[in-house]
Amino acid sequence: MIELTNITVRFGGIKPIDQLTATLKAPVAGLIGPNGAGKTTLLNVLSGFVKPEEGSVLVSGVPLLSLSPLNRVKAGLRRSFQTEQVVEDMSARDNLYAIADHVLPAAERTQSVETALSFVRLTAVADVMGARLNLFQRRLVELGKCLVGKPKLILLDEPAAGLTDEEGAVLKDLVLAIPQAFGAQVLVIDHDVELIRAMCSETMVLDYGRLLVVGPTAEVLENESVRRAYLGEI
Amino acid sequence: MNAEAVPMTQPQHSMSDTIRRPTVAFPLLLIVLTMAIFSVAVAFLSNAFWLSACTSAVALSLSVTGLAVLYGQLGLVSLCQFALVGVGGWVALRIGHAYHPPFELSMLAGGVVAALVGLVFGIPALRLRGLYLALVTLMLAGTFQTIISAWGFPDGGPGFLGRADGAGRAMLARPSMATGATAYFLYVCAMATLGFVVMQWHKLAKPGRAWALIRKGETVAVASGVNVLTYKAWAFALSGFFAGIAGALLAGNVGQLDGRAFSAFESLNLFALTIVGGSYNWFGALIAGLLLRAVPALLTDLGIDGYVTIGIFGVALFHALATAPTGIAGQISALIARVGRLFSGREAA
Numbered sequence: 032m033i034e035l036t037n038i039t040v041r042f043g044g045i046k047p048i049d050q051l052t053a054t055l056k057a058p059v060a061g062l063i064g065p066n067g068a069g070k071t072t073l074l075n076v077l078s079g080f081v082k083p084e085e086g087s088v089l090v091s092g093v094p095l096l097s098l099s100p101l102n103r104v105k106a107g108l109r110r111s112f113q114t115e116q117v118v119e120d121m122s123a124r125d126n127l128y129a130i131a132d133h134v135l136p137a138a139e140r141t142q143s144v145e146t147a148l149s150f151v152r153l154t155a156v157a158d159v160m161g162a163r164l165n166l167f168q169r170r171l172v173e174l175g176k177c178l179v180g181k182p183k184l185i186l187l188d189e190p191a192a193g194l195t196d197e198e199g200a201v202l203k204d205l206v207l208a209i210p211q212a213f214g215a216q217v218l219v220i221d222h223d224v225e226l227i228r229a230m231c232s233e234t235m236v237l238d239y240g241r242l243l244v245v246g247p248t249a250e251v252l253e254n255e256s257v258r259r260a261y262l263g264e265i
Numbered sequence: 266m267n268a269e270a271v272p273m274t275q276p277q278h279s280m281s282d283t284i285r286r287p288t289v290a291f292p293l294l295l296i297v298l299t300m301a302i303f304s305v306a307v308a309f310l311s312n313a314f315w316l317s318a319c320t321s322a323v324a325l326s327l328s329v330t331g332l333a334v335l336y337g338q339l340g341l342v343s344l345c346q347f348a349l350v351g352v353g354g355w356v357a358l359r360i361g362h363a364y365h366p367p368f369e370l371s372m373l374a375g376g377v378v379a380a381l382v383g384l385v386f387g388i389p390a391l392r393l394r395g396l397y398l399a400l401v402t403l404m405l406a407g408t409f410q411t412i413i414s415a416w417g418f419p420d421g422g423p424g425f426l427g428r429a430d431g432a433g434r435a436m437l438a439r440p441s442m443a444t445g446a447t448a449y450f451l452y453v454c455a456m457a458t459l460g461f462v463v464m465q466w467h468k469l470a471k472p473g474r475a476w477a478l479i480r481k482g483e484t485v486a487v488a489s490g491v492n493v494l495t496y497k498a499w500a501f502a503l504s505g506f507f508a509g510i511a512g513a514l515l516a517g518n519v520g521q522l523d524g525r526a527f528s529a530f531e532s533l534n535l536f537a538l539t540i541v542g543g544s545y546n547w548f549g550a551l552i553a554g555l556l557l558r559a560v561p562a563l564l565t566d567l568g569i570d571g572y573v574t575i576g577i578f579g580v581a582l583f584h585a586l587a588t589a590p591t592g593i594a595g596q597i598s599a600l601i602a603r604v605g606r607l608f609s610g611r612e613a614a
């Protein structure tokens with residue numbers, strides 16, 4: 032469970048997040064909002080790359096803001112990036128080992144990496160170099176990295192960007208299976224409202240850094256202010 | 266959709282004894298084997314002139330392997346590597362002349378001090394990249410050049426600087442097991458092999474994966490739990506250490522060093538040849554070392570001024586940057602892989 036209380040981020044005179052208070056309980060939760068709404072800034076607050084001016088964040092009751100970015104990773108926070116960050120001259124397997132090296136004791140790394148590879152269906156191409164993987168496989172490597180080493184909270188920043196509908200559907204099934212298989216909560220940021228609708232049972236909508244609405248996804252997407260602010264309907 | 270078609274819900278893989286990480290032993294054994302063939306071939310085929318040139322080339326390849334880690338693994342441009350070679354040579358000579366320990370101790374001292382200096386030289390890399398880091402490190406190399414010009418290299422005299430002041434230069438004794446030219450060449454090859462193996466292990470293991478993530482982006486590395494400061498510092502220290510060892514081996518080759526040989530330009534030259542030789546394959550360092558010492562020796566042998574190499578290397582650098590960023594070693598490696606696929610019948614049309 033993610034509990035955000037009174038989060039405010041200030042960049043000079045701009046507040047990309049302003050007095051944000053919300054609680055996300057769903058195993059797979061969504062975060063949407065128009066460009067400049069503060070979605071990625073919130074992701075950076077959660078992962079420790081942006082320090083809020085005020086506020087607190089609890090993840091499963093653990094205060095997050097007092098931890099350094101590295102300690103958040105060790106505590107089980109994982110994130111993917113809008114543009115996939117697979118290392119081209121390392122194999123898919125080594126891309127996963129690159130995180131296992133730092134979050135797990137040596138004896139547990141192989142099992143964790145192989146489990147994650149199998150889950151994201153990349154065992155057969157585990158020894159293929161990153162440069163030779165297609166975009167979908169690279170997206171799966173990114174997802175696999177998030178599953179290494181007892182993750183508690185996984186932040187996925189537009190995980191389906193650039194994928195076909197068929198690939199997006201497979202990714203959706205994988206993401207939906209994560210909470211049960213790995214015991215981690217997943218927060219998905221994506222512009223694809225249909226993907227959010229299919230994946231997330233709870234969704235938070237930001238607008239100009241403020242909370243517009245949070246709740247069950249079906250209700251949120253029918254909300255009049257959401258349709259006006261985000262979906263462009265009048 | 267191109268992912269492996271496997272039914273999905275729960276993690277399907279159960280750990281078994283059959284799962285093993287791809288071994289790093291084979292690439293390391295390959296280095297030992299290649300270096301053994303190379304060293305024996307050169308030792309038997311070379312005359313005294315070429316043996317000396319090849320000894321210097323192999324010693325310098327150790328400093329290139331450090332530079333290749335910084336550039337090839339971390340994407341950092343360091344233009345002070347030859348200064349670190351000088352630091353290693355300087356310390357080895359100073360220790361050797363003052364205390365007359367076994368050569369290995371002088372060499373180790375040179376490596377350790379160069380590693381510490383390399384660490385200091387690497388501090389700008391914590392905040393800078395690209396052109397700015399290149400400029401700062403080049404200026405550090407210039408600073409070292411100035412210091413060396415003012416102080417000179419110790420040559421066996423008394424006092425801290427150990428200057429002989431015209432009373433005859435003392436020579437640094439070679440290791441007791443390798444006093445002859447051929448034996449010393451084989452000794453240098455053994456040291457270089459050890460260095461290549463250590464560096465290759467780093468590339469294939471945890472440090473190499475961390476460096477690759479840092480090269481990808483520091484945010485990406487931190488998000489994967491990599492302590493960027495530690496791994497960058499380790500790379501600079503390691504690079505400095507092998508540069509220092511190279512300096513000590515050079516000192517052992519001729520028994521003394523000339524401070525004028527460690528100008529900032531040499532650092533530029535070394536970096537350029539690291540790219541030409543290939544910074545992504547271990548033997549790129551050996552190729553760069555040979556280019557740096559063997560090509561001028563060849564031209565000298567042919568009666569051509571060795572400085573012509575500056576122009577040749579300039580063209581080679583342009584060619585590498587424009588068409589072959591993996592360098593000569595990368596091209597050789599690709600050719601071997603292609604031939605291997607042809608022989609195994611897996612070559613795609």
